[in-house]
Amino acid sequence: MVEMWNIAIQTHADEEAEVCAVPQFKINTEEKWGIGWKYSLKCLNCGYISPVVKLYKEITTGKRGRKAAAVNINLQAGLLDMPLGKSRTRLLQADLDIPPPAESGMSKLSNYVSSKTTDLNNESMRTKVEEVKNDKICGFG
Ligand SMILES: [Zn+2]
Known part of the structure; x- marks a missing residue:
């Protein structure tokens, strides 16, 4: 501002x-x-x-079209950890006199954030499995 x-x-x-x-x-x-x-x-x-x-701030997601706004991605990332869906979030914003984002845009970003979160979790799990395997080999070998 x-x-x-x-x-x-x-x-x-x-x-x-x-x-x-x-x-x-x-x-x-x-x-x-x-x-x-x-x-x-x-x-x-x-x-x-x-x-x-x-x-x-804009974020390059690799998707076609207009770049995503960081605040919109942050909103979706925050919603992943809350028992609040897109519809309730939009209602809450409207109740607070904040113009809610389009539900279709929220869905696209939600899918993007969910996919990235899954990738991070898979990578984290792969790293942990490798650590356990290395411990077994070193600890019992
Ligand atoms: Zn002037």
């Missing part, structure tokens, strides 16, 4: 300093990406519109 304001103030100063000394910003556009947002600001004095700034 702070980065967005700094970008808007700096680019406004670079482009409009001669015509508008003191900007007065309001939100120009806002776009939801799951529970992440991106915004642009508009100066009410001179009409300057800032670049669109993402208020989330």
